[in-house]
Amino acid sequence: DAKTTQPTSMDCAEGRAANLPCNHSTISGNEYVYWYRQIHSQGPQYIIHGLKNNETNEMASLIITEDRKSSTLILPHATLRDTAVYYCIVRVAVAAGNKLTFGGGTRVLVKP
């Protein structure tokens, strides 16, 4: 699976949009981009995934560049409960047995 690069940490103001970047310049055409987050002392939580089109759900939006070499996770109105480590993962979806490989992620701190 392609390697991803994320900033180690970032701060965000409560109520403002949080934009979390991820670089995946070696992504293959059949690899999806997945985002997870892990709140302190909890198991990781799935947020969203996409292939090439932008995606939105109740938690976040995912913007993928046209060349698919990078993406941005957007939390539209960050709350204190969004403080967590956010993981960007790329994964081949079609084959069985493809485990998700978690990198270091971005530690996001939402401040009042």
Place this chain on the structure above:
Amino acid sequence: GAGVSQSPSNKVTEKGKDVELRCDPISGHTALYWYRQSLGQGLEFLIYFQGNSAPDKSGLPSDRFSAERTGGSVSTLTIQRTQQEDSAVYLCASSLTSGGAGAGELFFGEGSRLTVL
């Protein structure tokens, strides 16, 4: 239950003892994963089960670690002769399928925190 259930939530054991950690995946989920997370570290893949296929054991750190999944549902991770470096949170996850985009949507349990004294 509605989510992935793991037990025990906390386990303290003495070095050299064997431990068993249990995972009940979401009903109907065919894929089951075990990860572990040491303090302040990222998630480390251990093992993956999919239906009746042979499990992917590529992440197991030593032959002291083993896992089984009975009847395609409940899984048990066993650590024999525990060492202090085995101390970590052991996380189980399940997914509805193993192929396709949805296969990347894993549902995690809250984990079993293992402390080896």
